[in-house]
Amino acid sequence: MPEIRKKLPPLLAGVRRSVLEIGAGTGLITTSLADWTPAEIFALEPSAGMRAVLLSRLSSRPELLKRVTVLPCDALSVDLDEPAEAVVMINVMYALEPDYRQRLWPVLAAQLAPAGLLVFTWRAGGPPPPHPLQEMASRQVGRHTYTVLSEIVESDDEACRARYLYRITEGAKVISEEEITGYAYRPGWDVLQRELAGAGFTQAEGAERLLTRLQDL
């Protein structure tokens, strides 16, 4: 996140009118986009749970409520009234199935004004190899400890299947445990380049270095 905060503002320096954010999540980037640019922000987020936090974050910043519109749809369904100057997609690529991703680029291209900017983060190096369940992060909240554990069950060239355990404990006692299994995708840069070129995108000067730097999100 600190890397994003450093690298994204200069890229968006010329943006004045509108930004489309794909997969806004809880709005961590959304409010920053609004701080960095004078533009109107369209924050697209398909998950109702994420949108609830996003809207709550926005209501704690009343001055932003006139400038940020939350779009409750998935990325393929986006249809803005006017083209955006920039599309920003931070930490979302892993969630997009290859077929979906390929269909997404032309949709985003159609939402962009001529010479508009598409900025995304992406992790190089392909999917991680399988590993057993291990702790990723742990936070104390009052008397409870929230822990996220993950396991990579299997992986191939582009995809891996991951199992996540969300555990809440009080001392040695487990209060709740929720398990989620899903796929994550890490396409190679050559694959992305081909797809993007096919949708009419050209790489901006300096962007490759930026993308490489941003991969450590």
Ligand SMILES: C[S@@+](CC[C@H](N)C(=O)[O-])C[C@H]1O[C@@H](n2cnc3c(N)ncnc32)[C@H](O)[C@@H]1O
């Ligand atoms: C890890 S979060 C990142 C949120 C935010 N961009 C950030 O960096 O804080 C990934 C987000 O992508 C969203 N997402 C997943 N699939 C999507 C899709 N097909 N279209 C739009 N958003 C999607 C998820 O709902 C989730 O909010």
